[in-house]
Amino acid sequence: MTIGVLKEPDFETRVSLLAEVAALLIKQTVNIQIEDGAGEQAFCTNADYEKAGAIIKTRAEVIEQSDILLSIHPLSKSEIVNLKSEILIGVYQPLNNQSLIQAYAAQGITTFSLDMLPRTTRAQSMDVLSSQANIAGYKSVLTAANAYSRYFPMFMTAAGSVAPAKVLVLGAGVAGLQAVATAKRLGAVVEVFDTRPAVKEEVQSLGAKFVEVEGAADASTAGGYAVEQTDEYKQKQQQKIAETIAKSDIVITTAQIPGKKAPILISEEMMQRMRKGAVIVDLAASTGGNTPLTKNNETVFQNGITIIGNSNLQSTMPSDASKLYGKNIFNFLQLIINKENELQLNWEDELVKGACITHQRRIVNERVRAIDNRQ
Structure with a gap:
């Protein structure tokens, strides 16, 4: 052989x-x-x-x-x-x-x-998606921190106090959870959105707040992959994300659906409400991205917002x-x-x-x- x-x-x-x-x-x-x-x-x-x-x-x-x-x-x-x-x-x-x-x-x-590979317990030792997504999630936060013009942790100095960065992670899969853990280590305040209510406990165990939207389609039969959501749910989802993203300094997006274009989770209107200097790192860039402005392997600057499109951060x-x-x-x-x-x-x-x-x-x-x- x-x-x-x-x-x-x-x-x-x-x-x-x-x-x-x-x-x-x-x-x-x-x-x-x-x-x-x-x-x-x-x-x-x-x-x-x-x-x-x-x-x-x-x-x-x-x-x-x-x-x-x-x-x-x-x-x-x-x-x-x-x-x-x-x-x-x-x-x-x-x-x-x-x-x-x-x-x-x-x-x-x-x-x-x-x-x-089926996303089963037995397959974990062969799961290339998980092993590589773990690295991508970790590196996404470091990439965002490098592009962000402010501190991540809270600082109290003689010259005044600095508030901690507010990080929003869209998608609590392997990459998302590692992004949460890394952002918390750097001292950020972290919120997480995911269509699967079952991940709420994992998110909270890492010290982040879980943003809930009711009415998500059941993903339990999808073998661990994301599923398409109803139009009604998408509308509620957009509204909730819009409310949260307006307060966020850093957004890490990870949402992908196998065989389909990545869902648009962040509209241009939402980005206009973000704080100047905010950073979006889009890990779904290779399948279209979670924003309409994402370009794979490129960094886009729009109205004071930095949008980094990279689906291959593991290669760094x-x-x-x-x-x-x-x-x-x-x-x-x-x-x-x-x-x-x-x-x-x-x-x-x-x-x-x-x-x-x-x-x-x-x-x-x-x-x-x-x-x-x-x-």
Whole structure:
């Protein structure tokens, strides 16, 4: 069994496996091939991989000689023609990348996209969304603090008192909760909004206030993902957010719905009521953003408000992000490789089935297929 690790595109600093995780697989007598320079931006050199027992090769050699190929971002349609591997593992956002997924299916590639894993207790050790969102939530607050023109904590000095920053977090998922915890550590006063009443206790346990809006759609059957809300609820939601955002200095937005454009939670009218110098960090920027002015990978200045659009903040901490991502990959590989280092796909396993997108020239994931059939 040979596993290949590819270098990511220039905008991505992470790598699928650091040398320390590669060493664990090598101990299991798995051959590891690393594309030349794949780990450099995560501060893992070719020498580190070689010390762990991996072999450094060119990109073409890794693609042509690996049984399983690891690449966080999708390979291009031109590259998949040369794959020896029938197994491709990464984070491919298949609900938003239909044409590429169709190409993978046509090429006969078995594709596993770990962002599609069921959100269950058993899947936690493989949950790349959670491990990376945790980092993004932490870094979102530091990014906001860096752009904010005032202190976060309250200060009482001889020159006068400084009030603490008021932070509003929209969405209490993994990223949102980490943002809450980080903002509290920095001394801010934090309020949180989420459509799921069940997260109220978690929010309060971190010392934040939970902003409640009644009438949310039940998300208990959505596998841990957000769901679309009714128009009536959205109106009440907008009103409540408008009241809270007018008092906020920092807003962290995290709201996304798989396969859909991110919901607009902050209107231009709401932003006009915000204090000059306020900062919005939009983690949903890659799917349109939670404000109408958000631009992915850009900072927009509007009427004294700073809007930072970034859905890949985890890449600003490539060492820990790669370490955690690599452990997620390692744990998933244990499901599909047996003790004899042979590929063994158990379709009765909900995690294997749930993460599989294409197999035997077909789109097999029900959620992806449903979108594909509508187009």
